[in-house]
Amino acid sequence: MISSLSPAQDVARQLHDAHEQIKEKTLTHRRFKHQDIVPLLQALNQPLSVSQVGESLEKRPIYQVKAGSGPTNVLLWSQMHGDEATATMALFDIFNFLQAKNDGFDTFRQAILTKTTLHFVPMLNPDGAERFQRRTATDIDMNRDALRLQTPEGAILKNLQQTLKPLVGFNLHDQNPRYSVGKTGKQAVVSFLATAFDEDRNINEVRQRSMQLIVGMNRVLQQFVPGQIARYDDEFEPRAFGDNIQKWGTTLILVESGGFNGDSEKMTIRRLNFVAILSALKAIADETYRQEETAAYQAIPENGRLLFDVLIRNATVMREGHPVLVDVGINHNEVNDKAAKTFSYKSSVEDIGDLSTFYGLEEIDATGLMLAPAYQYSDTLDTVSELAKLDLIALRQQGVLVFPVRKAQADTFPTQPVHVLYDGELPAQPLQLEQIPTFLLKKGDQIHYRFVNGFWKENPDTLQNGVID
Structure with a gap:
């Protein structure tokens, strides 16, 4: 039987099916802490390397995981908000995937590792994660600190963006699980956003790339949660990191993990993050995202509150x-x-x-x-x-x-x-x-x-x- 799926969708299905064997099995709930991920980081092997890029207000080390040797830099960070841990779990699953061999994904993996250099910052807000709260220990929302940089964690993020000058950045969050897909009664399992870089919400090459990559991510996820992918409102927020990083020249993809009915620990959405992020990294490596039409991004329904x-x-x-x-x-x-x-x-x-x-x-x-x-x-x-x-x-x-x-x-x-x-x-x-x-x-x-x-x-x-x- 001939598959009706595109090559990217077909590989995404394989990644989805393989996730149970690949995932980091020590992470079984969302309320893990910094001390729980440090041993996992210390155990990482080639082709991954780990370095400390700074520390939080309460002196918890903040780490970067690096992989690949390609000319295109990509920066991914999770848990900017301490109680938004779904993507952190997915990043550790991706670490396991990048270390694997002879599992049927070698060609896929090598395309990413030879054409891109990946820089991951899992748990950017370890003090907030310690309390499982949104804000940092300064009581400041880090995602509203891109201008003043009063949080040490925010300063670390800006320094990474300014020094690495990544082509693409992935800003990984969780959103209210009660968002609906537009005016439907369907729950928004995942929402995306190509953040605006100005009040007029103009589209330049940098933002267009965000939209094109999101179109591909949406397509691969629709086969798992049809009709349950939404688009976040793109009103410009001048204090936010996502909007400013887009303004500073890095294509910014905001991923918001919503809810999946009956899965309070978000293990289903963790798997979807794993699939969507890896699919996007492959599209960056191969530049296949250039084939996507931005109109398909605008066609994704916005989040509703129904x-x-x-x-x-x-x-x-x-x-x-x-x-x-x-x-x-x-x-x-x-x-x-x-x-x-x-x-x-x-x-x-x-x-x-x-x-x-x-x-x-x-x-x-x-x-x-x-x-x-x-x-x-x-x-x-x-x-x-x-x-x-x-x-x-x-x-x-x-x-x-x-x-x-x-x-x-x-x-x-x-x-x-x-x-x-x-x-x-x-x-x-x-x-x-x-x-x-x-x-x-x-x-x-x-x-x-x-x-x-x-x-x-x-x-x-x-x-x-x-x-x-």
């Missing part, structure tokens, strides 16, 4: 004795634990009303159902640990989801799907903006859905953490 994590449609609530039909948008918000290696969810009611033009990653049609307060346990427990003495499964079936406790710590998260109250009662109304979404959906006396902290599924394997309020 998604909630959960959208309940057509629920009825009582207001002053009158039934009111509403939709309810709920988002699950990640909260780091103290060590920032794991997280729990604290959900929120984001919007109420007519949300017919929005979508949910998960949706419930509540037509004919009344949204009512969850039932509260009749006694007040001394501590959260006393929950273990109760038959929570039976109580849940009865709609008893809320448990008063005398001694508890706010913003902590029981492993059981319960809503713990330690300070006062639930609001009189069953539904308010910014409320933690714990309630019932009923028809008469029959309970159809039991929501705790925005989650409702009954399967023990899919029940999420509770919350202390």
Whole structure:
């Protein structure tokens, strides 16, 4: 059977399929820290070399990984924002790929290594990664520091761009997982941007190259996540590194890793980064990107903001004795634990009303159902640990989801799907903006859905953490 894929798409499919064997297997979640990647960097072998290019405000070394001997310099950096780690994982997968031999990709790999010289900076913001926060230890957003250069990490990045003068730079980020592809209900799994270099968003040769490379990256990814690639808004931001690096003469490709439903640790998008970046590096090496039309870049839909994590449609609530039909948008918000290696969810009611033009990653049609307060346990427990003495499964079936406790710590998260109250009662109304979404959906006396902290599924394997309020 003759393949209908282009050569680049065909190789991308092979890379995608091989990723499981190639990937760096010690990186299994997004909240790794600087100390976790240092041994991996120290273990790298030819054709890769590692050098220190500076240090963070808190004296953590910032490293550069170099590969290749070609005349075209390419600069790639990840985790400029400390809590955006998807591409860092992909870069370590690429390091493994570049060190491999006799795996069917030797010709592909050698084309990149002989025609380009690659300069990688994984984890540009190690202090932010330590806390799993966006900003550096200066409390400055590094991506708004391209002019003043008050962050040492930002100064390192500008120095690399000015001294290496790379033809192409890859600015690797994560974006809000609730972006939609245009006005569709599809989640933007990956978004690209050819950043503007001036207020008028003009297109010169440097920016045109960005667009052409993104067209190729979009094409290879569409076969894995069809209709789920978007384009970031290109409004000029005069303080941002992406816009300025484009202005300074380096073709800039912004890659934003969004969300993939059911994959909170972004392992699927990590694989897509691996495929897209390697495909682009091959296009740079062979200059095949020159064949692409910029109109195909403009045809990629822009990011929209039309998604909630959960959208309940057509629920009825009582207001002053009158039934009111509403939709309810709920988002699950990640909260780091103290060590920032794991997280729990604290959900929120984001919007109420007519949300017919929005979508949910998960949706419930509540037509004919009344949204009512969850039932509260009749006694007040001394501590959260006393929950273990109760038959929570039976109580849940009865709609008893809320448990008063005398001694508890706010913003902590029981492993059981319960809503713990330690300070006062639930609001009189069953539904308010910014409320933690714990309630019932009923028809008469029959309970159809039991929501705790925005989650409702009954399967023990899919029940999420509770919350202390």
